[in-house]
Amino acid sequence: MDIQTLTLALGDSTHAGRTFDVMPIVGEEPVLQVTVSGAEETPVYVTVTDTQILCLVYLFDEQELNPERLSELHENMLRISVPMPLSALGKTGDHYVAYGALSPTSGAAEIMQELVTLAENSIDLLQTFEDYLA
Amino acid sequence: MRSVLNKILTAMRGGVNELGEAVVDSQGNRILEQELRDSEHELKQAKQELAALMAESASLARQIRSEQDSASKREQDARKAIAAGQEDLAREVAERIVGHERRVADLAQTRELLQQRIAGLKERVQRAEKQLADYRRELQVVKTNERVLRTTAQIDTNINSQKSSLSTARETLERIRERQAREEDRQTASATLEKELTGADLDEKLKAAGIDSEQDAVNSVLARLKDSPAQ
Numbered sequence: 402m403d404i405q406t407l408t409l410a411l412g413d414s415t416h417a418g419r420t421f422d423v424m425p426i427v428g429e430e431p432v433l434q435v436t437v438s439g440a441e442e443t444p445v446y447v448t449v450t451d452t453q454i455l456c457l458v459y460l461f462d463e464q465e466l467n468p469e470r471l472s473e474l475h476e477n478m479l480r481i482s483v484p485m486p487l488s489a490l491g492k493t494g495d496h497y498v499a500y501g502a503l504s505p506t507s508g509a510a511e512i513m514q515e516l517v518t519l520a521e522n523s524i525d526l527l528q529t530f531e532d533y534l535a
Numbered sequence: 536m537r538s539v540l541n542k543i544l545t546a547m548r549g550g551v552n553e554l555g556e557a558v559v560d561s562q563g564n565r566i567l568e569q570e571l572r573d574s575e576h577e578l579k580q581a582k583q584e585l586a587a588l589m590a591e592s593a594s595l596a597r598q599i600r601s602e603q604d605s606a607s608k609r610e611q612d613a614r615k616a617i618a619a620g621q622e623d624l625a626r627e628v629a630e631r632i633v634g635h636e637r638r639v640a641d642l643a644q645t646r647e648l649l650q651q652r653i654a655g656l657k658e659r660v661q662r663a664e665k666q667l668a669d670y671r672r673e674l675q676v677v678k679t680n681e682r683v684l685r686t687t688a689q690i691d692t693n694i695n696s697q698k699s700s701l702s703t704a705r706e707t708l709e710r711i712r713e714r715q716a717r718e719e720d721r722q723t724a725s726a727t728l729e730k731e732l733t734g735a736d737l738d739e740k741l742k743a744a745g746i747d748s749e750q751d752a753v754n755s756v757l758a759r760l761k762d763s764p765a766q
């Protein structure tokens with residue numbers, strides 16, 4: 402599955418009653434911004450490499466957090482990461498992210514399932530961790 | 536693998552990873568790729584060598600069998616010569632047998648050495664294959680890390696250039712709450728509409744005003760029954 406195929410597949414598909422709004426992010430790397438209907442606030446960024454399809458949602462930046470409660474937040478993020486369906490929590494640069502990685506051989510249905518789940522998980526995560534914002 | 540993971544973590548903690556800057560420098564990356572190519576090359580060579588040695592060993596085994604066959608055939612000839620009282624001929628045949636047996640011993644020794652080399656080489660191939668898998672895994676981690684950094688840098692640049700700037704978590708939460716409230720309102724509205732359509736809302740209003748048609752019907756039946764008591 403490459404970015405072009407994925408763009409075309411998402412453009413006119415629905416999955417579990419959701420539609421997808423796809424926008425390529427300009428730059429050297431092939432990156433898509435996918436907005437899932439009903440979860441528009443948490444756009445999913447998708448990039449395809451040789452070894453995986455990586456889906457990312459930005460949750461919050463380090464400077465948005467209450468520094469005194471940082472280690473408590475980290476502990477909770479680690480704990481919640483395991484039971485959360487399909488998504489995991491991580492950090493890249495200053496961004497705390499929810500992400501999911503799929504095999505590059507995944508089909509459109511699996512990718513759409515991932516996108517919907519990740520966008521919904523991200524909304525739940527933001528609301529769950531709201532108290533840790535500064 | 537551990538060294539690569541440690542390098543990445545150290546660089547991350549040091550805050551080196553600004554705007555897609557490679558964490559494990561490209562020089563280190565090139566070294567890793569070179570090591571991968573060297574390993575692949577070594578593996579290919581070792582496999583070719585192994586195949587050649589195994590072919591040689593098979594050929595030696597064939598030669599040994601052929602010498603042994605010749606020796607046993609000559610033994611029969613020698614017995615026949617002895618039986619016929621041809622002592623000199625028997626001696627000549629025995630000399631041939633000695634020659635065959637010596638060649639069998641020489642060939643067997645060569646083959647034994649060859650088998651040892653084959654065993655050693657097989658071990659080398661296995662080691663190279665394992666090392667190759669390790670390098671590939673390391674390289675995958677390094678490359679994925681760089682890809683993620685470049686990708687997020689690209690997303691950030693893009694969002695900033697749209698002047699909408701990356702919205703803060705608080706703003707996002709606000710938008711989520713607004714949408715959730717809208718959805719709730721819609722649900723309430725559609726429930727209200729449904730009541731209106733089925734007349735359920737009017738029944739509720741009548742009941743609230745003390746007008747209950749159901750209750751009235753029961754009362755009228757009771758009154759009728761009281762008017763015509765059982766005979």
